[in-house]
């Protein structure tokens with residue numbers, strides 16, 4: 766008698782990999798450049814500028830015009846009381862922490878408050894780590910780690926990394942062989958999000974081995 770539930774059975778039959786998706790370029794606000802005398806995209810330098818005035822602090826993220834290098838200082842804090850800033854943030858500001866600055870460069874909502882025109886770049890680097898596997902896997906599970914917001918659509922990411930077409934993904938989805946978690950309408954067409962996962966039932970697919978290898982990061986030629 767088999768005491769395993771179907772779910773447990775599935776889990777034992779699953780190859781699980783984590784894809785860490787890192788966008789290559791931060792969003793670029795399009796602003797009027799006085800030197801170019803024209804609207805231009807500005808790129809983040811990931812550098813910070815601070816100005817302390819008594820107990821008040823201003824902090825800016827420095828952007829450069831992509832054509833002429835003219836500077837735009839994007840305000841992060843304006844005349845903020847130093848005591849109201851948490852110690853970790855203050856430390857990041859004072860050490861000009863490039864990683865901290867980069868996280869702010871990807872804060873699309875904050876940028877949208879400055880300009881309605883923003884250029885976004887879907888290109889990502891994908892690092893693949895095998896988390897667990899056992900012999901005879903019939904299911905592939907890809908768990909996504911997305912430390913910085915990505916604009917890359919899930920179907921484009923899967924198609925390029927698994928070397929299959931987006932229409933094939935659609936077919937698998939319609940056939941119930943592909944599930945995205947958490948479930949949402951048009952999940953495949955939305956940007957990949959942190960903590961989401963894709964399950965693909967690969968057992969009966971003719972290219973099962975190639976898909977498994979591609980998911981693990983092996984070069985399938």
Ligand SMILES: [Zn+2]
Pocket residue numbers: 798799800801802805830831832833834835
């Ligand atoms: Zn310019």
